[in-house]
Amino acid sequence: MAGPLLTPNLDANPFVEVFFDPSSLAAGTSVLRIWRYSEDRQWKVRGGWDMLPGAAAIDWEAPFRTQCTYRAEQFTAGGASLGFTDSAVASLDADGTWVHNPLEPAQGVRVEVDDESAAEIVRPTPGQAVYTEGGSVPRRIGSRRRALEGVNVVLNVDSAARIAAFEAALGSYENEQVGVLCIRTAEPVMWPRTFFAAADAWPKQDRTVRTGGDWVQIKAKCDEVEPPAPGIVAPFLRYSDLDAAYPSLANRDARYGTYSAQDRDYSLVGVAG
Incomplete structure (x- = not known):
């Protein structure tokens, strides 16, 4: 079982794209929950919580110049865990x-x-020193x-x-x-x-x-403080961007071989204005 494909991106606000090839997942996987391990802490990856196979998560919260280890827990449609994928390691070598x-x-x-x-x-x-009955040391x-x-x-x-x-x-x-x-x-x-x-x-x-x-x-x-819930995030690449770049579905299908490839073409971000 392969780990994720990790792609650091340093354009504008740096991020790590986390993508699991659907063919590498356990049979019956319907939902993924992606974790990042960094700075001796375990983090839920925003946008990668209860996500569908074939989609990519964009980790905008990955720390700079720090080893980050990613893996996902796989679930059936009924919510049963199928275990974790293998892990992969990346470093977001951003400055500033x-x-x-x-x-x-x-x-x-x-x-x-x-x-x-x-x-x-x-x-x-926080705490306090408390003397118990008969105790000479609190x-x-x-x-x-x-x-x-x-x-x-x-x-x-x-x-x-x-x-x-x-x-x-x-x-x-x-x-x-x-x-x-x-x-x-x-x-x-x-x-x-x-x-x-x-x-x-x-x-x-x-x-x-x-x-x-x-x-x-x-x-x-x-x-x-704790960040907001990991399932909440504004979309990066929108369907309106895809529609503006490729007015017809035929043109779009001719350009991309899979929906995953289409949804990961970040060069189209903002095309719709």
Whole structure:
């Protein structure tokens, strides 16, 4: 049983395409659930949860310059597990830092992590010392270690277009968004390479705008949080793009030998506008 075909893509917001050839899957497989193992953690791949064989998942949350291992659990139409596929390993060798809203990953924006960021990292383990009856030394009663809290995130954004893209990731008056951002960086910082950050506010500070420049600095106190459910994501390649590129089904069928090949032609993204 073969593992997935992994294709890193560094165009714009970097991602890893994860594709399982249907012929390599266990007989009777109707549904796949794709997992990524990275940074000593197990992640559900967004867009690859309860997906149909023959489709490709695009992992926009793969960390930069970090070994990532992918495999999928196979299920029948009735929900019975057929076990896991073999695994495959890839590294997304991207530079710099990208930020995106998990539900709109194609709209990622490149930023710079300022040196003020993450000078201190805190992962609390709440608890208290409790004396039991007759005890001279207390026992500690508490919870497990928690995620990062109060991380100082300072980002430099150097163009009006990127500032607008960052604002769009947070949401607008008309377009509501979840209050979580995915920050991925190849820069030397102490937070995770895939960092889901949430803050009550992302204040912007003018650095050169009033003097004719485009430099804005964004400072926020962030907590590490769970991302939105992995089955929720905006489509990357849309049927409208395919329809705009190939007005007739005959033309489209002549171009692609399989539906999988059609759905993985990312050169057509945005053709429909």
